[in-house]
Amino acid sequence: VAVALFSTGDEVIEPGQVRPPSAIYDANRFLLLALLAKFGARVTDLGILRDQPDVLAAALAAAAEDHDMVLTSGGVSTGEADHMRTAVEQAGRLVFWRVAIKPGRPVAMGVLPARGPAGQAAFVGLPGNPAAVFVTFVRVVRPLLLRLAGATLRPLVALPVRSAFAYRKKKGRREYVRASLRQGSDGGIEAVKFSQDGAGVITSLTQTDGLVELGEDVTSIAPGATVGFLSYADMTE
Numbered sequence: 722v723a724v725a726l727f728s729t730g731d732e733v734i735e736p737g738q739v740r741p742p743s744a745i746y747d748a749n750r751f752l753l754l755a756l757l758a759k760f761g762a763r764v765t766d767l768g769i770l771r772d773q774p775d776v777l778a779a780a781l782a783a784a785a786e787d788h789d790m791v792l793t794s795g796g797v798s799t800g801e802a803d804h805m806r807t808a809v810e811q812a813g814r815l816v817f818w819r820v821a822i823k824p825g826r827p828v829a830m831g832v833l834p835a836r837g838p839a840g841q842a843a844f845v846g847l848p849g850n851p852a853a854v855f856v857t858f859v860r861v862v863r864p865l866l867l868r869l870a871g872a873t874l875r876p877l878v879a880l881p882v883r884s885a886f887a888y889r890k891k892k893g894r895r896e897y898v899r900a901s902l903r904q905g906s907d908g909g910i911e912a913v914k915f916s917q918d919g920a921g922v923i924t925s926l927t928q929t930d931g932l933v934e935l936g937e938d939v940t941s942i943a944p945g946a947t948v949g950f951l952s953y954a955d956m957t958e
Contacts, residue, residue, distance in 0.1 A: 722869045724757055725784035726750060727767035729777065729796040729805060730849065735769065748923055749794035749847070749854045756858055757792075759957050760866050772796065777808035785813070785833035785842035789869050792862065795849035798827045805829065805846050813844065820861075821894045821937070824853035824920035828861055843869065850920035856897050856932070859956045877956060879934055879949025886914040889941045897932040899925045900950065912950050931956070 728750045736746045747769060757764050765788065770780055777796070784791045796805030797818070806829060809815050813833035819826055829846035843865060847857045859877075867874045883905065890896050900912040912933050915925045931952040935942065942948060 722760075722762045722790060722866055723765070723788045724762045724866075725765045725767055725788040725791045726753055726757070726793075727780065727784075728769045728794050729772060730769070731772045733769050733795065748851050749849070752851060752854060753792065753794065753847075753858065756855075756862075756957060757866075760863070761870070762866060772804050774804040774807050774811070777804055778811035781808055781812040781833055781844065785835045785844070787836070788842055789839075790843045790845065790866070791833060792845050792847070794847045794854050797829045797846040797848060809833075809844055809846065813841070820857075822856065822860065823890075823894055823896045824848070824850060825857040825860070825897075826853075828853075828857040830861065830865075848920070851923050852899065852920040852925055855926055859951075863956070875958075877951055879951050880910075881947050882910045882912045882933075882950045884933070884942050884944055884946045884948045885911040887941070887943050888914070888935070890935055890939065892940050893937050895937050896935045897951075898935065899929045900931065900933045901929045902931075902950065912948060926953075929953075 728747050732744050733747045734744045770777055781791055806818055809831045813831055815831040818829040820828055825848055827848050831844040832841045833844050835842040845862055847854045864874055899915040903911050903913055905911045915929050917925055931950055934949045934951055
């Protein structure tokens with residue numbers, strides 16, 4: 722599967738550059754490059770695009786010409802400088818925008834005209850925060866990538882473990898809590914929630930083992946409750 726990849730945002734700069742106070746380093750593109758490589762995708766790294774609707778629309782249209790999927794991060798929220806949704810609607814067609822998950826609500830999917838036999842390329846716009854990028858890659862990009870490759874999609878099966886934390890959430894939204902596993906005093910396996918919830922905290926991915934998945938009907942869990950745990954290893958196979 723041929724994938725065109727780029728990040729968006731006037732505030733995003735390449736790692737290694739001198740960082741102005743208002744800028745952030747582009748972690749998402751390198752995270753996505755590594756994830757796509759694990760699935761055998763042929764990736765064209767298109768770097769960083771600035772928040773200019775016409776520039777974004779032209780870049781999407783050009784990338785779709787010789788790729789099966791165009792994958793971006795950033796620019797799909799509701800801020801004044803988030804122009805990706807407009808650019809997709811200029812270059813092609815938006816299929817959906819926003820899903821009831823956390824982190825990762827502002828994810829978009831669409832189709833773009835292309836020259837290939839299918840006549841179109843898939844577009845997926847991921848959020849700007851790294852934890853949200855990972856969750857939406859696993860839940861949106863992974864199934865699509867496997868389908869485009871003609872592979873059989875293996876359902877993710879959550880491992881039942883014991884929660885070592887209390888948690889409250891809204892009904893009607895699926896949430897993914899970054900957690901590590903440990904052995905409890907009785908020998909049982911426990912999930913320990915990472916200390917910080919922010920979707921922009923990269924260490925919440927690098928210092929944990931996977932995600933506790935809480936379904937739409939769940940509103941709270943207490944320590945000792947059985948929860949479903951998805952390991953990073955299983956989600957990236």
